[in-house]
Amino acid sequence: MHNAEDKGNLPNDETTALARASATELSKLLARRPEAERARVQLDGTDLVLPRHALVLLRDTLAQMAQGNAVTIVPTHAELTTQEAAGILNVSRPHLVKLLEQGELPYTRVGTHRRIRYEDLMAYQQERQRRSEQAMDELAAQAQELGLGY
Structure with a gap:
C-alpha cells in the first residue's frame, strides 16, 4: 500500500x-x-x-x-473514479465513459461524478479476457482447418 x-x-x-x-x-x-x-x-x-x-x-x-512493479492495494468494495477505472483497464477515460453509458459496466453517481465498484471492474476485465481467449482459440482452430500452420 x-x-x-x-x-x-x-x-x-x-x-x-x-x-x-x-x-x-x-x-x-x-x-x-x-x-x-x-x-x-x-x-x-x-x-x-x-x-x-x-x-x-x-x-x-x-x-x-x-519484478520492479509498484503495488497498490484496493479493497474489493472500493469505488473508483472513471479515471482510475480507465487506468486499470488501460483504456482512455472517454472510452470507459462510453462503456458505462452503453451499460457494459454498472456504475453509480455521486453528484455529477460516476463511480465504478472495483469488483465490478474486475468482473468486466475477467470477462473481456475470457472473450479474448475464446476468440484466439477460434482463430487458431480456423487456421488449423485451413492448414495455415498455426
Missing part, C-alpha cells in the same frame, strides 16, 4: 532485491506449512500473529515488487 509520499514510485534496485529474497522465503514457508492458518511474525521486537491470507497477499505483493 502506498502512502502519499511514495505513490506511483517504482521500487529501487535494493528494494527489488530484498522483495525477491523475501518472496522466495515466504513462498517456501507457505509451501512447507500448507495447513497453517496463521503465522507469528516479529517486527522490531513485537510479536504479531497474521492470518494465512495476509501472508499470501504479502507474498504476492513482494513478488510484484521483485
Whole structure:
C-alpha cells in the first residue's frame, strides 16, 4: 500500500532485491506449512500473529515488487473514479465513459461524478479476457482447418 509520499514510485534496485529474497522465503514457508492458518511474525521486537491470507497477499505483493512493479492495494468494495477505472483497464477515460453509458459496466453517481465498484471492474476485465481467449482459440482452430500452420 502506498502512502502519499511514495505513490506511483517504482521500487529501487535494493528494494527489488530484498522483495525477491523475501518472496522466495515466504513462498517456501507457505509451501512447507500448507495447513497453517496463521503465522507469528516479529517486527522490531513485537510479536504479531497474521492470518494465512495476509501472508499470501504479502507474498504476492513482494513478488510484484521483485519484478520492479509498484503495488497498490484496493479493497474489493472500493469505488473508483472513471479515471482510475480507465487506468486499470488501460483504456482512455472517454472510452470507459462510453462503456458505462452503453451499460457494459454498472456504475453509480455521486453528484455529477460516476463511480465504478472495483469488483465490478474486475468482473468486466475477467470477462473481456475470457472473450479474448475464446476468440484466439477460434482463430487458431480456423487456421488449423485451413492448414495455415498455426
